[in-house]
Amino acid sequence: MIVHPELRRAARHARRPLLAATLLQGAATLTHLAQAVLLAVALADLARADTGRLPWLLAAVLAVVAARALLGTWQRRTATRAGAGVRVALRDELLAHLGRLGPAHLSTARAGAVRTTLVDGVEGVDVYVSRYLPQLLVTLTVPLPVLAVLAAVEPVALLGLVPALLLALCGPRAWDRLLAARGKEHWDTYEGLGADYLEALQGMPALRAAGAVGRTRGRLEERSAALHRATVAKLRVSLIDTGITDLAIQGGTAAAALLACWSAVTGSTTATGTYLVLLLASECFRPVRDLAREWHAGYLGASAADGLAALRTAEPAVRDTGTAPAHWPGPPEVRFENVGFTYGDADTPALHGVSFAARAGRTTAIVGPSGAGKSTLIALLLRHHDPQEGRISLDGRRTTEFALDSLRQGIAVVSQETYLFPATIADNLRLARPDATDDALTAAARAAGIHDEIAALPDGYATVLGERGATLSGGQRQRLALARALLADAPVLVLDEATSSVDERREADIVRELLNAAGGRTVLVVAHRLAAVRHADRIVVLDAGRLDAVGEHTGLVEAGGVYAQLAAAGHAHRGELAA
Numbered sequence: 018m019i020v021h022p023e024l025r026r027a028a029r030h031a032r033r034p035l036l037a038a039t040l041l042q043g044a045a046t047l048t049h050l051a052q053a054v055l056l057a058v059a060l061a062d063l064a065r066a067d068t069g070r071l072p073w074l075l076a077a078v079l080a081v082v083a084a085r086a087l088l089g090t091w092q093r094r095t096a097t098r099a100g101a102g103v104r105v106a107l108r109d110e111l112l113a114h115l116g117r118l119g120p121a122h123l124s125t126a127r128a129g130a131v132r133t134t135l136v137d138g139v140e141g142v143d144v145y146v147s148r149y150l151p152q153l154l155v156t157l158t159v160p161l162p163v164l165a166v167l168a169a170v171e172p173v174a175l176l177g178l179v180p181a182l183l184l185a186l187c188g189p190r191a192w193d194r195l196l197a198a199r200g201k202e203h204w205d206t207y208e209g210l211g212a213d214y215l216e217a218l219q220g221m222p223a224l225r226a227a228g229a230v231g232r233t234r235g236r237l238e239e240r241s242a243a244l245h246r247a248t249v250a251k252l253r254v255s256l257i258d259t260g261i262t263d264l265a266i267q268g269g270t271a272a273a274a275l276l277a278c279w280s281a282v283t284g285s286t287t288a289t290g291t292y293l294v295l296l297l298a299s300e301c302f303r304p305v306r307d308l309a310r311e312w313h314a315g316y317l318g319a320s321a322a323d324g325l326a327a328l329r330t331a332e333p334a335v336r337d338t339g340t341a342p343a344h345w346p347g348p349p350e351v352r353f354e355n356v357g358f359t360y361g362d363a364d365t366p367a368l369h370g371v372s373f374a375a376r377a378g379r380t381t382a383i384v385g386p387s388g389a390g391k392s393t394l395i396a397l398l399l400r401h402h403d404p405q406e407g408r409i410s411l412d413g414r415r416t417t418e419f420a421l422d423s424l425r426q427g428i429a430v431v432s433q434e435t436y437l438f439p440a441t442i443a444d445n446l447r448l449a450r451p452d453a454t455d456d457a458l459t460a461a462a463r464a465a466g467i468h469d470e471i472a473a474l475p476d477g478y479a480t481v482l483g484e485r486g487a488t489l490s491g492g493q494r495q496r497l498a499l500a501r502a503l504l505a506d507a508p509v510l511v512l513d514e515a516t517s518s519v520d521e522r523r524e525a526d527i528v529r530e531l532l533n534a535a536g537g538r539t540v541l542v543v544a545h546r547l548a549a550v551r552h553a554d555r556i557v558v559l560d561a562g563r564l565d566a567v568g569e570h571t572g573l574v575e576a577g578g579v580y581a582q583l584a585a586a587g588h589a590h591r592g593e594l595a596a
């Protein structure tokens with residue numbers, strides 16, 4: 018008997034169709050009982066050589082069989098609807114929660130494992146709800162009225178049936194804990210294997226470059242073998258479960274038959290009573306047999322239940338308690354005041370006492386050596402985390418006061434990692450604004466310096482991109498992502514290493530064009546290469562999590578601090594490349 022609080026909770030999403038499916042299942046089971054009663058009466062008549070009622074009885078049996086076929090079809094349809102309802106509601110709920118968890122969650126959880134839970138885990142719950150649960154409810158209720166009928170006909174038959182029923186239903190419970198542990202082990206291995214495969218596929222270029230494809234294949238084979246072992250271990254325990262149930266069913270039916278025969282021999286029961294006991298004894302166990310048949314369906318859902326519960330109850334890194342809409346009359350000023358932040362159990366803070374303002378409608382560049390805290394600053398602005406010290410505000414209002422969705426919609430981000438979906442270029446652009454006109458698409462693409470290349474493609478904006486935008490070069494993908502951000506028309510635009518895949522001269526041009534196109538927005542540009550930021554209205558220099566300086570290009574170079582070192586390193590690098 019497989020029950021899990023998470024599965025009970027999921028079933029609530031489709032209470033009505035589930036109730037209907039259970040009632041129909043019960044009705045279909047009752048047709049077996051009716052059939053048994055009719056056949057018992059017919060056999061008793063035959064034994065007495067009384068054939069007067071026989072045609073009617075046989076016609077009634079046929080009607081019952083037809084009714085069962087109808088009820089069965091109706092039940093399957095209703096159960097499928099219940100399962101689909103649960104599946105859709107559960108996925109909606111989990112996806113909405115994943116949205117609240119944000120990218121911070123995926124920096125600790127493995128994407129492949131989350132995918133397995135969302136796809137296979139939810140499918141498992143669907144099957145549990147649509148097949149196992151109705152049968153479980155029927156199994157717990159139907160044998161009781163059958164036993165009551167048998168008690169009226171031949172009470173002595175209960176001596177064989179009741180202990181056997183109790184053994185069939187309660188015996189396997191002794192193994193429940195072990196079975197649950199094996200199920201969890203199996204699910205964890207399955208989830209891990211899914212994550213391994215996804216990471217191996219996504220990281221194939223890096224694995225090839227490092228000559229590690231063979232080693233990875235070996236590891237995946239080991240993981241597959243571990244999954245096989247977990248499956249066999251699970252099946253071994255389940256065989257004990259099935260064995261006990263079968264033993265009880267066979268033993269109970271045989272005992273009831275023997276007792277019925279004994280009653281017939283001693284003459285304490287009528288012929289009809291004896292046939293009734295013989296046929297109903299078997300029907301008494303039918304729901305238990307049917308439940309055993311659906312066991313696998315139930316087990317799949319139960320194995321996934323812990324993973325689903327973990328994902329559903331995962332705590333987001335930030336609380337969405339703000340209510341203010343992120344709408345401003347003009348582009349807002351973004352202000353960081355004494356911001357301090359330390360990741361999880363890191364020893365040193367990623368940011369410490371950082372204060373500066375990105376002026377409204379202007380471009381502010383954030384530069385600094387690797388690990389200086391630039392990306393962390395942007396993550397805090399987007400509230401992927403909240404700072405432990407200080408405050409970040411937009412036009413004087415703390416980021417925590419805005420509704421999270423609204424805040425994130427108000428800030429368009431183009432990061433180093435662009436994601437393009439396997440769809441047309443136009444569809445990828447319209448992700449940002451579904452109602453954008455073709456002219457708006459072209460204008461954004463022009464500003465991002467990608468229009469001419471799109472127009473030169475045989476299908477232009479209707480070109481279908483490969484998986485993760487694979488049919489475009491890295492630089493083209495980044496510029497397409499830039500166009501998408503421009504189209505979003507958010508008052509704040511963040512370019513986080515957004516042009517790092519573009520060559521340096523092109524980068525400076527694109528950034529200049531972009532800043533023209535982004536006119537009227539507050540822009541924050543994070544870049545390694547200073548060519549991309551030298552024309553910014555203001556440059557913020559970070560070093561090891563602290564603010565080193567704020568100024569504009571010439572002044573900062575003359576001041577001779579970290580910025581001047583970065584500029585010198587850039588010159589040296591260009592020199593090396595030219596040599």
Ligand SMILES: Nc1ncnc2c1ncn2[C@@H]1O[C@H](COP(=O)(O)OP(=O)(O)OP(=O)(O)O)[C@@H](O)[C@H]1O
Pocket residue numbers: 124360361363367385386387388389390391392393394
């Ligand atoms: N998810 C994380 N968990 C723990 N520490 C982190 C995490 N992300 C960044 N850090 C640490 O925080 C510090 C700042 O990192 P951050 O990525 O913000 O720097 P950055 O200036 O953007 O670097 P880069 O230019 O190399 O991208 C670094 O010491 C880094 O190791």
